[in-house]
Amino acid sequence: MTPILTATDLSLVYPNGNGGLQALDRVTFSAQRNEFLCVIGASGSGKTTLLRLLGGLLNPTEGEVQFEGERMIGPRRRIGFVFQAANLMPWRSALENVKLPLELQGTNSGANSRRAAELLKLVGLVDFENTLPRDLSGGMAQRVAIARALVHEPDLLLLDEPFGSLDALTRERMIFELLRIWQMRKVTILMVTHSIWEAVLMADRVLVLSQRPGSIRLDLEMPLSRPRSLDMMHTPEFGKLVDQVRSAIE
Ligand SMILES: Nc1ncnc2c1ncn2[C@@H]1O[C@H](COP(=O)(O)OP(=O)(O)OP(=O)(O)O)[C@@H](O)[C@H]1O
Numbered sequence: 001m002t003p004i005l006t007a008t009d010l011s012l013v014y015p016n017g018n019g020g021l022q023a024l025d026r027v028t029f030s031a032q033r034n035e036f037l038c039v040i041g042a043s044g045s046g047k048t049t050l051l052r053l054l055g056g057l058l059n060p061t062e063g064e065v066q067f068e069g070e071r072m073i074g075p076r077r078r079i080g081f082v083f084q085a086a087n088l089m090p091w092r093s094a095l096e097n098v099k100l101p102l103e104l105q106g107t108n109s110g111a112n113s114r115r116a117a118e119l120l121k122l123v124g125l126v127d128f129e130n131t132l133p134r135d136l137s138g139g140m141a142q143r144v145a146i147a148r149a150l151v152h153e154p155d156l157l158l159l160d161e162p163f164g165s166l167d168a169l170t171r172e173r174m175i176f177e178l179l180r181i182w183q184m185r186k187v188t189i190l191m192v193t194h195s196i197w198e199a200v201l202m203a204d205r206v207l208v209l210s211q212r213p214g215s216i217r218l219d220l221e222m223p224l225s226r227p228r229s230l231d232m233m234h235t236p237e238f239g240k241l242v243d244q245v246r247s248a249i250e
């Protein structure tokens with residue numbers, strides 16, 4: 001099967017005063033349709049840069065990204081983005097935030113509202129359609145951001161440390177919430193995380209980036225059965241995978 005996403009020899013140099021700063025060095029990998037990939041690496045290793053390249057928000061200095069067999073040249077509607085901060089519009093309710101991308105496209109308002117309401121239901125926020133972001137918890141705001149990213153029915157969802165700012169319990173809930181959504185929607189996911197256990201618990205495959213300039217240090221399958229559960233974390237198999245990922249980071 002042809003992969004949904006292919007990165008070939010991606011390098012990125014940010015311009016600066018003295019010759020530029022190289023953030024990524026010949027990153028090569030591909031993602032199959034419906035796969036769940038996690039990207040992990042030290043701070044500054046180029047994870048956010050990689051997501052921006054894969055989403056067409058930034059052009060590579062060298063190499064190329066292919067999405068559904070075509071060279072990426074600019075943002076695509078078939079790709080959803082969830083940034084580290086929820087970035088909701090403070091004066092818009094949860095429902096109005098989810099609707100925003102459809103509105104910008106100029107489609108029918110009644111249908112947009114129904115679609116946004118469906119997605120809020122999917123992320124477990126039925127009773128919060130009319131709530132403003134300031135009255136949502138961090139985890140709820142992040143779920144609105146996930147619903148907003150799904151509103152276009154993307155084939156690919158790019159998430160940049162979506163649970164980074166959440167407390168441990170909310171984070172655990174969100175992990176299983178996202179896995180549930182992924183299984184229902186059949187979307188391809190590429191998620192950046194700082195947490196090794198989170199990557200092993202969620203992903204089909206984990207990519208480890210080296211220190212800057214980031215290149216692929218490890219590309220490892222997680223041969224754990226689905227659905228995943230917290231209990232799996234106590235198995236020797238899980239421990240072994242965590243060790244493999246950790247030693248690639250260090
Ligand atoms: N817009 C930019 N202009 C110039 N340099 C940048 C820019 N964005 C990132 N960088 C540099 O590129 C390198 C990689 O940054 P990036 O944000 O991709 O790392 P990261 O792996 O996402 O880090 P973190 O885990 O801290 O979020 C860093 O050295 C950073 O200083």
Ligand SMILES: [Mg+2]
Pocket residue numbers: 047048049
């Ligand atoms: Mg980052």
